């Protein structure tokens with residue numbers, strides 16, 4: 159059971175939110191999303207107008223039934239009028255089927271556009287965005303937020319038009335029937351609108367908080383119920399505290415859910431009472447008017463009450479729509495927030511295109527300085543480095559000295575703050591994305607495999623790779639025998655994030671994936687750290703026989719991995735402190751020798 163103090167906390171939090179005022183969304187921008195479908199929308203509005211106008215005939219037919227057919231006992235006229243009533247209902251229903259079809263098609267198309275826009279925009283963002291956001295949060299925005307505006311698009315937009323049209327047409331009809339009774343009928347309207355605005359603001363804020371907490375919940379589930387998450391929580395004995403954290407978040411979600419449904423419920427009830435009292439008061443007023451000799455007939459009264467009844471639905475819908483619209487705007491605000499994230503790594507306007515087979519593989523860094531954020535110290539400082547084409551380079555150094563960061567810069571996952579990185583003399587910022595991806599193969603520290611078969615995982619790098627190519631790449635990565643021995647061979651599905659395979663097996667699979675593209679430059683960032691030295695050596699030899707002119711940069715902690723490199727670069731605190739061959743560096747008896755000593759101990 160929720161305790162009462164936490165309910166009070168929640169109410170305070172919502173009040174705090176309210177103090178910030180309503181969320182601002184550029185409405186024109188929301189409208190622009192619908193521009194490609196404008197003609198369908200025009201057709202939809204036209205159809206809705208037709209149904210409203212046709213529908214409004216009903217009260218007049220009723221008036222004629224009461225005043226002319228029934229009062230004069232004219233059976234022929236009665237049959238004709240009843241036929242007209244049924245006809246109106248049938249035509250309206252038929253048009254409504256078409257309306258629903260158009261509305262859902264347009265709605266789904268708009269959602270699809272939004273989903274794809276957000277997804278493709280996020281694909282363009284640099285690592286900076288992803289290191290700063292939680293996976294569950296991104297997922298929640300794409301599925302929950304965009305899903306949340308669905309009702310606005312598919313349902314509310316049609317409701318709005320049809321309700322507005324019905325209200326407008328009914329108003330005209332009521333005034334045509336009798337202006338005094340019509341005026342009275344509309345007395346309750348200003349109240350309702352005012353109350354509606356209040357509830358709308360309140361619910362908007364609740365909707366925002368609700369989405370945030372839902373995102374918290376997805377993140378927590380994602381983080382803690384993944385294979386690695388469950389291993390972490392079990393081995394650290396944190397299961398209980400995670401359950402407590404989840405309980406708190408879930409309770410918040412439940413409260414906000416209740417709050418979003420009940421906020422302003424009293425005001426709504428008042429609107430209900432006003433609406434329920436109207437027909438009774440109309441009879442009373444009608445009776446008084448009839449007594450004073452006005453032109454009001456029984457038929458007028460019956461038609462007026464029928465009109466009022468026809469108005470209740472659309473009016474209530476309009477009131478609710480205001481609320482729904484405001485909640486949807488809150489969701490649009492969150493979607494736009496993602497779409498507005500600046501793309502910090504952009505492709506050059508007129509990029510240099512280089513085919514992989516034209517690449518020699520000479521890399522130069524000139525005065526490269528880089529920091530992860532403006533308020534953080536530089537991670538790499540004034541790096542100058544020359545890597546000749548086709549050479550083998552080892553990068554070593556203490557943990558956190560900036561080795562992986564250098565790899566990120568080569569792959570343009572981040573851009574340098576100052577200085578430049580060139581490949582064969584071309585600044586990588588001038589290369590097309592595809593050229594850079596084609597010339598540089600990267601195997602990162604963390605082997606990442608998709609939940610798919612081994613073959614599909616490998617083909618992620620090269621869709622059209624033949625089976626023979628898969629086998630060749632797997633052989634170099636020393637994983638072919640192992641995969642081939644599995645009952646389903648290359649068809650074996652990799653468990654959640656590759657769990658069925660050991661750490662070393664996953665490393666070799668990711669290496670095979672990169673090798674499939676046969677990149678002229680290969681960057682191995684701790685790519686063989688989980689392998690025994692014999693297997694590692696076998697991979698190095700196979701790599702050499704596969705393509706001798708390939709430039710290979712190997713980042714390693716284990717110094718034996720890079721011992722035979724043409725050049726070993728020693729990093730310390732974001733700077734190169736030493737470079738040379740293993741023998742040179744050993745003879746210098748400095749930083750490298752120290753690391754080697756530590757390695758052996």
Ligand SMILES: Nc1ncnc2c1ncn2[C@@H]1O[C@H](COP(=O)(O)OP(=O)(O)OP(=O)(O)O)[C@@H](O)[C@H]1O
Nearest residue numbers: 289530531534537556557558559560561562563564
């Ligand atoms: N996204 C990030 N935001 C802020 N700082 C970061 C980020 N990524 C890395 N760093 C910091 O940059 C520094 C260099 O990190 P990097 O991963 O390049 O080191 P490394 O030499 O590869 O370390 P290791 O050998 O442990 O893999 C570290 O101090 C690290 O904390």
